[in-house]
Amino acid sequence: xxxSLGRVPVSAPALDVxxxxxxxxxxxxxxxxxxxxxxxxxxxxxxxxNGAGKTTLINAVCNLIRxxxxxxxxxxxxxxxxxxxxxxxxxxxxxxxxxxxxxxxxLVYHGGWFGMxxxxxxxxxxxxxxxxxxxxxxxVRTPKLSGGMRRRLLLARALMHRPRLVILDEPTxxxxxxxxxxxxxxxxxxxxxxxxxxxxxxxxxxxxxxxxEIALIRAGRLIARDTASGLRRAxxxxxxxxxxxxxxxxxxxxxxxxxx
Amino acid sequence: xxxxxSLTGNRGLLWLARRETLRVWKLWTQTVLAPIVASSLFxxxxxxxxxxxxxxxxxxxxxEFIVPGLxxxxxxxxxxxxxxxxxxxxxxxxxxxxxxxxxMRSWQMNLGYNIGGVLRALAIGAxxxxxxxxxxxxxxxxxxxxxxxxxxGLMLFSALGTIVGIYAExxxxxxxxxxxxxxxxxxxxxxxxxxxxxxxxxxxxxxxNPIFYLVSAVRYGFLGTxxxxxxxxxxxxxxxxxxxxxxxxxxxxxxxxxxx
Numbered sequence: 001x002x003x004s005l006g007r008v009p010v011s012a013p014a015l016d017v018x019x020x021x022x023x024x025x026x027x028x029x030x031x032x033x034x035x036x037x038x039x040x041x042x043x044x045x046x047x048x049x050n051g052a053g054k055t056t057l058i059n060a061v062c063n064l065i066r067x068x069x070x071x072x073x074x075x076x077x078x079x080x081x082x083x084x085x086x087x088x089x090x091x092x093x094x095x096x097x098x099x100x101x102x103x104x105x106x107l108v109y110h111g112g113w114f115g116m117x118x119x120x121x122x123x124x125x126x127x128x129x130x131x132x133x134x135x136x137x138x139x140v141r142t143p144k145l146s147g148g149m150r151r152r153l154l155l156a157r158a159l160m161h162r163p164r165l166v167i168l169d170e171p172t173x174x175x176x177x178x179x180x181x182x183x184x185x186x187x188x189x190x191x192x193x194x195x196x197x198x199x200x201x202x203x204x205x206x207x208x209x210x211x212x213e214i215a216l217i218r219a220g221r222l223i224a225r226d227t228a229s230g231l232r233r234a235x236x237x238x239x240x241x242x243x244x245x246x247x248x249x250x251x252x253x254x255x256x257x258x259x260x
Numbered sequence: 261x262x263x264x265x266s267l268t269g270n271r272g273l274l275w276l277a278r279r280e281t282l283r284v285w286k287l288w289t290q291t292v293l294a295p296i297v298a299s300s301l302f303x304x305x306x307x308x309x310x311x312x313x314x315x316x317x318x319x320x321x322x323x324e325f326i327v328p329g330l331x332x333x334x335x336x337x338x339x340x341x342x343x344x345x346x347x348x349x350x351x352x353x354x355x356x357x358x359x360x361x362x363x364m365r366s367w368q369m370n371l372g373y374n375i376g377g378v379l380r381a382l383a384i385g386a387x388x389x390x391x392x393x394x395x396x397x398x399x400x401x402x403x404x405x406x407x408x409x410x411x412x413g414l415m416l417f418s419a420l421g422t423i424v425g426i427y428a429e430x431x432x433x434x435x436x437x438x439x440x441x442x443x444x445x446x447x448x449x450x451x452x453x454x455x456x457x458x459x460x461x462x463x464x465x466x467x468x469n470p471i472f473y474l475v476s477a478v479r480y481g482f483l484g485t486x487x488x489x490x491x492x493x494x495x496x497x498x499x500x501x502x503x504x505x506x507x508x509x510x511x512x513x514x515x516x517x518x519x520x
Binding site: 059110 | 269271272274275276278279282283286287349350353354355357358359360361362363364365514515519520
């Protein structure tokens with residue numbers, strides 16, 4: 001909720017998901033009674049195999065699926081509200097750029113439908129174009145960009161309207177090493193300034209190096225959540241990779257065992 | 261750091277409408293010029309070649325008589341195909357997610373997508389009139405009838421295009437509706453002949469064709485006379501346009517077929 005001065009209380013988590021269930025039309029249950037809370041300002045990692053429910057969760061937060069049951073709140077606001085939507089920036093796993101627009105237009109139009117004025121959108125787009133080294137391609141239509149350039153543009157678009165919660169769904173998939181390092185430098189700086197980051201990735205070393213907390217998700221359920229070192233301790237593992245392998249293939253979650 | 265974006269106005273709607281219009285102008289030879297040239301050829305070929313055999317219909321030279329129907333045909337096809345292809349493409353490439361996740365109301369999304377088809381159809385209608393009026397000398401006797409007739413006609417076919425764009429699973433579905441439903445109904449809707457001259461039962465059957473009423477209303481706007489009464493013609497067109505628009509609105513509001 002917003003107070004009388006239009007401020008959001010600091011106690012509202014960046015993301016608060018309660019008993020979220022998503023059953024697709026074909027009967028597949030992607031998430032069931034899923035709970036997740038991410039405090040404001042956290043760099044949070046979500047790990048799990050393909051089909052675990054990560055993208056479904058992200059789509060539920062970003063108003064891209066019809067949820068079956070449960071509640072999603074973004075900084076205390078219902079996830080479907082205009083305010084909540086204005087606070088979230090999403091870089092999807094798949095490249096989904098408008099084929100009719102140039103790089104600059106992609107950013108300016110995105111800013112437009114997130115409520116920015118033409119002047120603000122153009123200024124911010126120029127800034128994003130420089131940050132993501134897209135200047136030479138700013139007038140090029142998106143289908144003519146290389147894979148790396150498209151990935152940069154996706155990230156630039158997600159950050160265009162200065163979101164408070166940035167959701168990155170496997171942002172470095174098929175991205176070369178140099179660009180990956182460059183992207184993470186920028187995302188780290190963004191996080192240092194207070195932006196909450198929710199990251200899904202298959203690069204476990206990335207998650208370990210970047211994320212303050214990590215959640216493991218399997219078959220639509222949260223099976224563990226802790227810092228990287230906490231997870232290693234809980235699973236008596238030497239690395240996050242070992243944690244992941246044990247969690248996904250071998251062992252039930254130690255937390256579940258303890259609860260039983 | 262995070263900037264408060266405007267959530268109260270219609271900035272998102274205007275940007276979406278602008279994007280839909282930009283697409284039309286970027287492809288103007290295909291989206292605007294080609295239909296004008298094609299319909300102009302109909303006027304020249306049919307109007308002038310047949311005017312030796314068919315001297316007058318309802319007191320008007322044949323070349324004048326066919327102009328309102330040809331303009332109607334070009335406009336409804338443009339309104340339909342623009343929206344069905346634009347929305348289908350956005351869904352297929354998934355860049356519609358950028359709009360669906362934006363802080364825009366569902367009515368703004370619906371209106372924004374529909375405006376593209378309406379403006380393209382108006383550009384074609386105006387262009388074709390600019391060619392046809394000097395060539396054939398067709399009058400515009402009832403502009404006050406022409407305005408609501410065109411408005412409801414474009415509302416109907418833009419909305420139909422949006423609906424098909426949302427439901428279509430392949431590009432063939434979009435062309436199927438155009439080629440198997442709209443085009444035949446336009447041709448038997450009295451574009452090239454007066455329905456009153458048809459023998460029974462074709463005369464009666466023509467009155468079941470909704471496009472007959474639209475052609476009739478537009479013809480009345482130009483010539484001041486038509487096969488059906490002007491009130492009935494505009495009324496039937498409006499009675500179809502309003503539910504079609506509301507259907508498209510329901511799809512955006514519910515997320516049906518747009519969100520999994």
